[in-house]
Amino acid sequence: MDVQIKKGVLDACVLYALKDGESYGYKIITDLKDVIEVSESTLYPILKRLESSGALETYSKEFNGRLRRYYTLTDTGRKKLAEYRQDFEAIITIYKRIFR
Amino acid sequence: MKYIEWRDELEHFLGGLDESERENIILYYGEMYADKRDSGLSEEDAVAQFGAPYDAAKKILDGEGCPNEGAKRPAPEGNDERALFTSCGAADAIEINGALSRIHVKFSRDRQVRIDYPVNSLLDYRISQQGGKITIKHRNVKFRNVDLKAGLIAEMTIELPADMTPDCDIRLTGGSIKLAGGDYGNIKAYIEGGALSTGKIFCGDAHFATDAGKIDISGAVCHRLYAEINAGVLYAGSICGSCADIKINAGKGGADMIDCKRTNIFVSAGAANIKLAGRSDDYDIKVKKTLSSCSLEERSAGSERSLAAEVYCGALNAAFEG
Numbered sequence: 001m002d003v004q005i006k007k008g009v010l011d012a013c014v015l016y017a018l019k020d021g022e023s024y025g026y027k028i029i030t031d032l033k034d035v036i037e038v039s040e041s042t043l044y045p046i047l048k049r050l051e052s053s054g055a056l057e058t059y060s061k062e063f064n065g066r067l068r069r070y071y072t073l074t075d076t077g078r079k080k081l082a083e084y085r086q087d088f089e090a091i092i093t094i095y096k097r098i099f100r
Numbered sequence: 101m102k103y104i105e106w107r108d109e110l111e112h113f114l115g116g117l118d119e120s121e122r123e124n125i126i127l128y129y130g131e132m133y134a135d136k137r138d139s140g141l142s143e144e145d146a147v148a149q150f151g152a153p154y155d156a157a158k159k160i161l162d163g164e165g166c167p168n169e170g171a172k173r174p175a176p177e178g179n180d181e182r183a184l185f186t187s188c189g190a191a192d193a194i195e196i197n198g199a200l201s202r203i204h205v206k207f208s209r210d211r212q213v214r215i216d217y218p219v220n221s222l223l224d225y226r227i228s229q230q231g232g233k234i235t236i237k238h239r240n241v242k243f244r245n246v247d248l249k250a251g252l253i254a255e256m257t258i259e260l261p262a263d264m265t266p267d268c269d270i271r272l273t274g275g276s277i278k279l280a281g282g283d284y285g286n287i288k289a290y291i292e293g294g295a296l297s298t299g300k301i302f303c304g305d306a307h308f309a310t311d312a313g314k315i316d317i318s319g320a321v322c323h324r325l326y327a328e329i330n331a332g333v334l335y336a337g338s339i340c341g342s343c344a345d346i347k348i349n350a351g352k353g354g355a356d357m358i359d360c361k362r363t364n365i366f367v368s369a370g371a372a373n374i375k376l377a378g379r380s381d382d383y384d385i386k387v388k389k390t391l392s393s394c395s396l397e398e399r400s401a402g403s404e405r406s407l408a409a410e411v412y413c414g415a416l417n418a419a420f421e422g
Contacts, residue, residue, distance in 0.1 A: 025128065026135035040132050040150060041159035044125065064138065068131055 010038065012084035014046050015055065015077055022072040047071060055080050103133050106147045113157035125160060270296065281319070291315055291332070310334060310351070318356065329353050329370065340377075348372050348414065357421070363407045367414040376407065378422035383407045395419075 013036050017028045025047070029038050050056045055077035060067045073081070107126060114122045129150070136146035150156055270277060270289040281299035287306045289296050291313035298320045306322040308315050310332035323341035327334050329351040340359040347366040359377035376383070384406040387398045393415040396407070409416055
């Protein structure tokens with residue numbers, strides 16, 4: 001897949017995985033399993049990128065006697081997800097016209 | 101592999117990053133690992149899911165094709181001083197038990213060196229040595245390039261795992277190199293002096309040249325053989341594939357069984373003993389000889405197989421078996 005398209009799709013998927021509230025790395029990968037396969041090593045740069053662009057907020061919470069890092073969408077993240085949704089709808093329309 | 105080992109290797113490959121960034125990544129994987137274990141996976145399975153440490157590090161550094169501007173990447177090939185382990189001492193044995201992306205070993209003393217490399221990663225592998233004895237043992241190592249240069253009175257034994265296919269480039273000025281059994285890519289060896297021998301190996305193209313040494317590849321099966329013996333001895337095993345090209349300027353050469361479409365033998369002085377697959381009728385044979393002894397008769401069989409022999413002062417003894 002084209003790198004730019006892949007980047008967009010992966011970002012959108014990760015934002016989507018957080019749309020209902022906080023989550024953590026392992027859960028994000030598990031939740032996305034049926035949609036797209038994301039490895040730990042792929043996820044890390046995405047989370048980092050989304051965090052530095054202000055789409056995510058992170059914090060650590062104790063779980064089972066250890067600390068776990070949680071991620072949650074910011075308003076910017078929510079807006080970004082809505083934009084992706086519109087973009088994808090536009091792409092689907094184009095796709096239907098071209099390839100069907 | 102144990103998680104701790106995996107993590108240490110990963111950390112090594114992330115050497116180009118800031119310490120805090122590296123710590124973040126290690127924490128991230130630690131948490132992932134704990135979550136995997138909590139979900140019921142064994143240590144081995146959890147680690148296996150992470151993939152090879154080198155691959156994981158590469159994905160993180162590349163951001164899966166989405167470069168992360170904030171992260172420093174490791175310096176390109178040949179510039180990564182940090183990765184250089186330098187020892188100036190005169191040790192009798194060095195044991196490297198860690199994760200290295202490249203090994204360049206250079207020795208100038210008459211010492212014994214043993215390198216035991218147990219980890220699984222991608223290597224750019226160069227050894228040059230003058231003197232002494234070097235033994236290198238590999239288990240589960242993926243090679244990219246192997247470049248071996250052994251100097252005077254060196255002895256080198258390379259053991260490679262059976263399922264790896266490195267391209268080998270060997271230059272030997274003295275001493276001996278043994279390539280232990282396994283699958284190889286293309287092998288190029290230039291023996292100025294000393295001896296090269298192989299165990300049971302399978303390889304693609306094999307280029308061998310010797311000025312004065314001995315090459316014994318009787319355990320080898322190669323697709324194409326190019327051999328040049330200026331002086332010295334070449335003893336080849338089975339060659340099956342598209343072509344065998346043997347040139348003897350002086351010295352001695354021989355092959356157990358040549359089963360090739362094209363066979364070219366050139367003997368200027370010296371002697372060649374070869375055995376060819378099939379009957380002599382199966383070959384188009386071209387012979388050019390002067391003051392020499394050559395058992396071959398010229399013939400045109402309209403066959404797909406050809407044998408060209410040029411023999412000047414030496415002797416060529418060719419037998420057929422089929």
